[in-house]
Each structure stands twice: as structure tokens, then as C-alpha cells.
Amino acid sequence: MTDSENNLIEQCYAYFDGAMTPDEVETFLSQLKNNPEARQLFDQLTQLHQELKNQALVEPPAGLEDRILGALEQEHAVLSLETIRRRRMLPLKAVAALLLGFGVGAVFYFNLLTPQGDSPQVANHASGKPPVIAEVPRPTKVSLPRKPQLTPAQLAMQPTPSPFRIRPTQGVFPSLTPIQSLIPSPTLANIASAEDTQWDDSFETLYYGVEDLNAQVAFYDEALAGEFPNIN
Amino acid sequence: MQTAAIAERTHDDVTLIQLSLSASPGAFNQLVRRYLKQVYSFNYHFVQDVQMAEDITQETFLRAFRALNRFDQTRPFKPWLFTIATNLCKTALKKNQSAPLLLDDDAVEGNILENIEAPQAREDSISDEGLQRVMHQALENLSPSVRQAMILRHVHDLAYEEVAEAMDANVNTVRTWLKRGRESLKIYLETHGGLNQ
Numbered sequence: 001m002t003d004s005e006n007n008l009i010e011q012c013y014a015y016f017d018g019a020m021t022p023d024e025v026e027t028f029l030s031q032l033k034n035n036p037e038a039r040q041l042f043d044q045l046t047q048l049h050q051e052l053k054n055q056a057l058v059e060p061p062a063g064l065e066d067r068i069l070g071a072l073e074q075e076h077a078v079l080s081l082e083t084i085r086r087r088r089m090l091p092l093k094a095v096a097a098l099l100l101g102f103g104v105g106a107v108f109y110f111n112l113l114t115p116q117g118d119s120p121q122v123a124n125h126a127s128g129k130p131p132v133i134a135e136v137p138r139p140t141k142v143s144l145p146r147k148p149q150l151t152p153a154q155l156a157m158q159p160t161p162s163p164f165r166i167r168p169t170q171g172v173f174p175s176l177t178p179i180q181s182l183i184p185s186p187t188l189a190n191i192a193s194a195e196d197t198q199w200d201d202s203f204e205t206l207y208y209g210v211e212d213l214n215a216q217v218a219f220y221d222e223a224l225a226g227e228f229p230n231i232n
Numbered sequence: 233m234q235t236a237a238i239a240e241r242t243h244d245d246v247t248l249i250q251l252s253l254s255a256s257p258g259a260f261n262q263l264v265r266r267y268l269k270q271v272y273s274f275n276y277h278f279v280q281d282v283q284m285a286e287d288i289t290q291e292t293f294l295r296a297f298r299a300l301n302r303f304d305q306t307r308p309f310k311p312w313l314f315t316i317a318t319n320l321c322k323t324a325l326k327k328n329q330s331a332p333l334l335l336d337d338d339a340v341e342g343n344i345l346e347n348i349e350a351p352q353a354r355e356d357s358i359s360d361e362g363l364q365r366v367m368h369q370a371l372e373n374l375s376p377s378v379r380q381a382m383i384l385r386h387v388h389d390l391a392y393e394e395v396a397e398a399m400d401a402n403v404n405t406v407r408t409w410l411k412r413g414r415e416s417l418k419i420y421l422e423t424h425g426g427l428n429q
Contacts, residue, residue: 009414048418049386055367056387060272061286068268068290069261072297 008038012045245309252300260300264293267310270388271317277371277383278321279328288324292317311394314384318398325376370420374413377401381409382417 011028014020020028032039243251245266251259271292276285295316296303303312371379377399384395385406392410396403 006411006415009418010411013410013414044418044422045414048414048421051367051421052371052382052386052417055364056273056277056371056383057269058273058276060268060289061282064272064286064289065265065268067286068264068293071290071294072260072264075294075297 005041008041009045012042016045016049246305249300249303249305249309252297260297263296263309267313268293270310271313274314274380274383274388275317275321277379278318278376279324280372281328284324284328288317288320291320295320308394310388311390311398314388314390314398315400318380318400366421366424369424370417373420374416378409378413378416381406382413385410 011020015025015028032042245263248259248263252263268289272285272289275288275292276282279285279288292313296313299316303309371382374382380399381395384390384398385392390398392403392406395401396406399406401409
């Protein structure tokens, strides 16, 4: 096949494809009129083109269409079933989501209403079991102000404190003696040099013991003053 | 219902696709009827086996139906359908060892030349049945790529770009295939009496 034949074949297919401009079509058709060999080739290609179109289309076997339509029907049924299942599951999913949301909301609301810190948390109340007192955080221990430590020498130099308004008895209560005489001075020194907590506890006991004693003394003072105005 | 049936008969591909997507399965059946012969012919010429062509044709329509919601409706339906068919044919040929032996273009051209040089009893005019047989032989002697390009372009009237898209190939490659196919077909038919001299 020569180059001119190849070019002519390409021109013919460009003509079949409608890929030519009007001017090119006019030139091509005039070439076919003037060149019998080109005209013959064009006729052959036209026949080939038409035969290719006619013969290449093969009639499908009988029953293939029904087979395909049946398969499509099954496919559609499967898809429809899935759609129906999804639609049926939708209310259940909605209810489940609603219940879950309600539960979460209830827990949140309950937590908001429960006082925090002051009262112990009560758990397992609804289960019938005895209520369990949740652990409450222990309050921070507050120590009393620390008494300045004094050396035994300083203690000896200090005048004997007289917090008790105890006057020398005049025979009414001969057994009542000044409290400082009950506490030996080494004990005070021991208290002052003891550990903080121990010292604090001892001092507290001592302090409140003295307060009580002081109250008793005041009570007896008032009683004596009322019943025995002649005293003092 | 009657209106939908009329629409299925008369509407274009896009309308039928839209009807199919809107839960009207009969619309897709119409698409099957419209393209069954073309798809089957395409598959048959590709794999050259009746049973395989039937199976691939069914699978082509099933896959198209499943993927219909992903189809770009701004583009033509037929090239998309042939793209699915092409991929299925290629997969089937890879799996099946009894696929056409002529997979190499050079081998095909050699085969054509051999047939041309072989003495053949030519007839000035051959019957339709004979012409059909000669045309089938001519097509079968083309390489698969050239044959598919020829069929898509000249039988199914796809544009060059659509052929390239369906075959997952470059447009210039498609042009080359078509040029080679036309020349080979002409030579074969001239030699075997398929064309009037």
C-alpha cells in the first residue's frame, strides 16, 4: 500500500468521521470526481465501513436478555431488602438514642442536684443494698499556735503564772491548793521541748483543765460571796 | 405507571438513569434492552467466546446498575458502559488461558500477511453469509486493541476521546490503532473477496 493510498484512506475516514472543514470536503469530493482510482478506493472503504457496522454487530443468544433482567431483578430485590431493613432499624435506633440521651441527661442532672463536699455521697441506694457511705475527704488538721519554746533557765526566770484567781483559803476549803504547786516545773519544761503535736495536745489539755478549774473557782467565789458575805 | 412506561421507552439515557435511581427498576431494563446487542457484540469480538461473552455481558449490566449512583450524568452513558465491559473482558482474558492467542500486534500483522500471501479462491461476489464470515475472520485477525478500537469507533460510533477513555488509552494511540486496523481490514477483505474490486 503506497503512501498516497494511505493518505487517501485517512482522508476517507476523516470524511466519514465528519472531521473535515467544508473547504476540505469540497476539495476531497472534487478529487474523487477527477480520480477514478481514488473513487474506487472510497467506494471500497464505504462498503467496508458499512459491512463492518452490519457484520460486527452480533445477535445475542436467545434468553440472554431474560437472564440479565432476572439477575437485575434479584439485585434490585436485595437492594430493596437492605433499604427496608435500614428503614425498620431506624425507629429502633432513634429510640435507643433517645433512651441513651435521657440516661446521660438524668445522670448529669442528678450530679448537679447532689451537694458536693458537705454531706457524704450515698451510693447503691436504689439497688436495695445498705447504703454505702462514700469516703469523705478528711479535713485538714489545724494546729494551735505554737508556743514559743523557752529554755529551762528562761522558765526559771519567769514569774510563776497566776492564771487562777485562787486566794489563800481561810479554812473553808483546806484541800484546795494552788495548781502550780501540782505541776512540777520539770514537767512544764518537758512539755515545752516536746514534739509539736504532743506539746500541742498536752498544752490543750492543760489549758482546758485550767479553764475548768478556773470556772469552778469562780463558782465557789460567787457562792461564798453570796452565802458568806462576811468573808474577805 | 403508564406514564413511567412511556418515559422508559422514549427518554434518553440520562432520563432513564434518573428514573432508575428514583426506584423505577423498569427504566434500567430499558437501558439493558437498548445496549444489549452492542455490549454483547463488543464482548464477543473481544473474548471470542460465546459463553464468556454472555457472562461478561450480564456482569457488565449488573455492575453498571450497582454503580449507577456514581455515574457522572453530565457524560454519555455508552462509553461508560463500554469501559466497564472492557475492564471485565481484560480480566476474563487474563484469567482464561484459552483466550485469543493473537495478543501481540506484530504477530497479528504477520498473520495477516501470511493469510494474504496464501492462495485463496476469490469470488467476485460472495453471499451475505460468506461476507459475514470473512468480516469476522478479518476482525479476528486484528490484535485485540486494534479490534476493540475499530469496533468502538466504527460500529458503536464512539468519538476518538470516548474510545480512548473506554480503553484507558491515549487518543493518539487510538488514532494509530484505527489507522492500522483500517489498512489491515482493507487488505484482508481485498484478498479474501470481502470487497468488490
